Amino acid sequence: MTGKSVSAPRVAAIVGPYLSGKTSLMESLLHAAGAIPKKGAVKDGNTVGDPSPEARGRQMSVETSVASCTYLGESWTFLDCPGSVEFTQDTLHALMVADVAVVVCEPDPYRALTVATILKFLDDHSIPHIVFINKVDTHLVKMAEVLEALQAVSERPLVLREIPIREGDVITGYVDLVSERAYKFAPGKDSDLMKLPESLLPEEHEQRLHLLEALADHDDHLMEELLEDAVPPLDEIYGDLKKDLQGDLIVPVFFGSAEQDLGIKRLLKALRHEAPEPSVTADRLNIPKKGPLAQVFKTVHAQHVGKLSFVRAWRGDLSDGMALNGMAVSGMYRTQGATNAKVPKAIEGEIIALGKLEKAHTGIGLAPTGAVELPWPEALQPLTCISIKTTKSGDEVKLSGALHKLSEEDASLTLEQNAETKEQLLWGQGEIHLKVALSKLKGRFNVDVSSEVPMVPYKETIRKAVKQHGRFKHQSGGHGAFGDVHIDIKPLPRGSGFEFTETVVGGSVPRQYYSSVEKGSLEFMKRGPLGFNMVDFAVNLYDGSYHNVDSSDAAFQQAARVALAEGVPKCDPVLLEPILELHIAVPNEFTAKAQRLVTTRRAGQILGFNGRDGWNGWDVVSAYMPQAEMNDVIVELRSLTMGVGTFNWAFHHLQELVGKEAERVVDTRKKEFEK
Numbered sequence: 001m002t003g004k005s006v007s008a009p010r011v012a013a014i015v016g017p018y019l020s021g022k023t024s025l026m027e028s029l030l031h032a033a034g035a036i037p038k039k040g041a042v043k044d045g046n047t048v049g050d051p052s053p054e055a056r057g058r059q060m061s062v063e064t065s066v067a068s069c070t071y072l073g074e075s076w077t078f079l080d081c082p083g084s085v086e087f088t089q090d091t092l093h094a095l096m097v098a099d100v101a102v103v104v105c106e107p108d109p110y111r112a113l114t115v116a117t118i119l120k121f122l123d124d125h126s127i128p129h130i131v132f133i134n135k136v137d138t139h140l141v142k143m144a145e146v147l148e149a150l151q152a153v154s155e156r157p158l159v160l161r162e163i164p165i166r167e168g169d170v171i172t173g174y175v176d177l178v179s180e181r182a183y184k185f186a187p188g189k190d191s192d193l194m195k196l197p198e199s200l201l202p203e204e205h206e207q208r209l210h211l212l213e214a215l216a217d218h219d220d221h222l223m224e225e226l227l228e229d230a231v232p233p234l235d236e237i238y239g240d241l242k243k244d245l246q247g248d249l250i251v252p253v254f255f256g257s258a259e260q261d262l263g264i265k266r267l268l269k270a271l272r273h274e275a276p277e278p279s280v281t282a283d284r285l286n287i288p289k290k291g292p293l294a295q296v297f298k299t300v301h302a303q304h305v306g307k308l309s310f311v312r313a314w315r316g317d318l319s320d321g322m323a324l325n326g327m328a329v330s331g332m333y334r335t336q337g338a339t340n341a342k343v344p345k346a347i348e349g350e351i352i353a354l355g356k357l358e359k360a361h362t363g364i365g366l367a368p369t370g371a372v373e374l375p376w377p378e379a380l381q382p383l384t385c386i387s388i389k390t391t392k393s394g395d396e397v398k399l400s401g402a403l404h405k406l407s408e409e410d411a412s413l414t415l416e417q418n419a420e421t422k423e424q425l426l427w428g429q430g431e432i433h434l435k436v437a438l439s440k441l442k443g444r445f446n447v448d449v450s451s452e453v454p455m456v457p458y459k460e461t462i463r464k465a466v467k468q469h470g471r472f473k474h475q476s477g478g479h480g481a482f483g484d485v486h487i488d489i490k491p492l493p494r495g496s497g498f499e500f501t502e503t504v505v506g507g508s509v510p511r512q513y514y515s516s517v518e519k520g521s522l523e524f525m526k527r528g529p530l531g532f533n534m535v536d537f538a539v540n541l542y543d544g545s546y547h548n549v550d551s552s553d554a555a556f557q558q559a560a561r562v563a564l565a566e567g568v569p570k571c572d573p574v575l576l577e578p579i580l581e582l583h584i585a586v587p588n589e590f591t592a593k594a595q596r597l598v599t600t601r602r603a604g605q606i607l608g609f610n611g612r613d614g615w616n617g618w619d620v621v622s623a624y625m626p627q628a629e630m631n632d633v634i635v636e637l638r639s640l641t642m643g644v645g646t647f648n649w650a651f652h653h654l655q656e657l658v659g660k661e662a663e664r665v666v667d668t669r670k671k672e673f674e675k
């Protein structure tokens with residue numbers, strides 16, 4: 001190929017399932033481009049990606065790492081994204097600002113499903129992407145099977161760009177299907193040209209034709225050439241490859257080994273020639289043309305420099321000190337893994353971290369003329385929670401400040417002050433997600449917290465009506481206290497809450513004390529005879545008596561409480577437990593397992609199942625599930641479904657809970673009050 005002009009800085013997001021080798025691939029790419037003299041390894045904890053203690057400690061990516069290099073005079077930034085489904089939020093954000101995604105896959109057809117969710121996001125957003133089948137040094141790779149399995153989870157056609165050359169079972173090189181040249185892998189270097197093995201010719205012809213046909217689907221001229229058996233010129237093929245990747249019409253497939261540095265330069269070259277320019281990406285995203293305009297895709301509260309807003313400069317250049325969204329940029333940094341180097345400016349296309357934009361949030365467009373709203377994915381719904389407390393009293397303010405910062409960094413991590421259980425709940429995407437948050441609290445903010453399984457906000461109600469008399473009489477020193485009421489207590493249908501009425505005749509209770517009786521009832525409701533908030537019942541005040549001097553608001557409140565304390569236990573009290581409605585999404589080979597997950601839990605009830613809207617081969621199982629049974633649902637669902645199953649949930653109704661489980665709950669509650 002000739003005549004390539006120098007591109008503006010481009011961004012490739014490296015994505016793919018958990019542990020497929022993304023951090024290793026970034027390391028290899030940086031090394032191949034000459035950005036690092038020596039490669040680190042994930043197991044040695046010295047890669048450019050994953051610089052945080054949480055990532056190092058777990059040998060997994062827990063957030064997106066940023067690093068840049070120059071390859072053949074062109075600037076690249078790689079966003080090494082976490083693969084674990086619990087850290088997906090960061091990955092989606094990185095994809096929103098990337099020109100191209102490299103989807104790193106395992107060379108194992110049985111693992112193809114684990115790529116489904118990310119491919120769906122790429123397809124839905126028309127983000128150009130390349131598949132890189134990694135770890136070809138380890139497996140006896142059956143390329144056709146891997147490709148077929150991946151194709152089953154991709155809406156876009158996958159097209160092999162190269163086929164493997166093998167010695168025995170080992171892949172030792174590749175044949176490029178465009179140039180029809182054969183190369184022997186040379187770790188870390190450009191592969192050596194070799195003679196195309198005769199035995200590969202039939203496969204090479206077949207796969208090349210397949211590639212050309214995929215391109216011809218979007219190029220009538222090429223289609224005519226193929227029909228006429230004419231040989232299409234290479235420039236035409238390269239032009240189509242570039243155009244079709246940009247339009248997300250095809251997904252080119254490469255293979256290699258991040259760890260052994262095989263096929264890495266090949267991948268870099270494909271990126272260089274075929275990945276879209278930033279201005280093309282900005283147009284795809286309908287970013288307004290007028291610059292300067294940058295978009296925040298990641299927020300970090302760094303220990304020494306304070307708040308950093310990582311942005312992609314979509315239009316125009318940026319410089320330190322400039323005003324964006326009414327705030328002055330204070331410090332501009334180019335990030336390379338753990339290090340932030342101060343720079344005075346950044347040019348269009350670059351990824352750069354901007355200091356001290358205190359009011360900027362992830363997703364927002366920054367411009368000198370003020371904030372620009374740009375399309376951005378919604379925060380993922382939290383799936384599990386823990387109840388947390390500081391271990392040192394006096395740390396509460398520090399904790400809430402730290403949590404505020406952590407959820408600013410990660411929209412899928414949220415804090416809730418639960419009014420009913422009085423607990424502080426930390427919500428997230430899974431166990432590891434929450435554990436990592438706790439370790440950040442300790443490591444970065446020096447706040448120690450203990451965590452517990454959250455309480456279930458049980459309620460209670462009654463099943464029978466009674467009439468009850470309640471009297472409060474007290475004589476102490478001067479004037480006394482007197483209140484006297486007759487009330488009806490009766491159950492109401494589910495969801496009614498509490499109702500207060502009065503049918504007093506003849507002024508037996510003066511009007512000004514009606515509200516006192518109501519207040520007394522509301523006070524009593526906070527803790528019914530079983531120990532929980534009462535709901536779905538009514539109190540009607542129909543009679544009573546008063547004393548001219550001794551009656552008061554307080555005395556009538558007290559009388560109402562006396563009446564309820566005596567009356568409610570006679571009304572057949574019953575516990576109510578919150579039931580959630582779940583929609584569990586799984587590939588349909590796991591539908592039966594998802595249904596079993598529901599039915600094997602106490603009071604789990606299947607409502608039905610349907611195809612998942614817009615998701616080929618997926619089902620959604622709808623179910624009711626007691627909140628008390630929810631705690632490890634996500635853990636079990638993931639272990640049943642290779643990690644890909646997920647669900648959304650909402651509170652649905654309260655349901656009576658009787659029998660042993662109810663006794664246990666009431667008993668535990670009693671003990672809590674005795675503490």
Ligand SMILES: Nc1nc2c(ncn2[C@@H]2O[C@H](COP(=O)(O)OP(=O)(O)OP(=O)(O)O)[C@@H](O)[C@H]2O)c(=O)[nH]1
Nearest residue numbers: 018019020021022023024060061083135257258259
């Ligand atoms: N044999 C072999 N192992 C590899 C290769 N690439 C990565 N690995 C190993 O796979 C494991 C995971 O590698 P990472 O680079 O951390 O994978 P990742 O995709 O970044 O993982 P997450 O970000 O946590 O999803 C490590 O033990 C690597 O040494 C490869 O090409 N060949």
Ligand SMILES: [Mg+2]
Nearest residue numbers: 022023060061
């Ligand atoms: Mg990683």
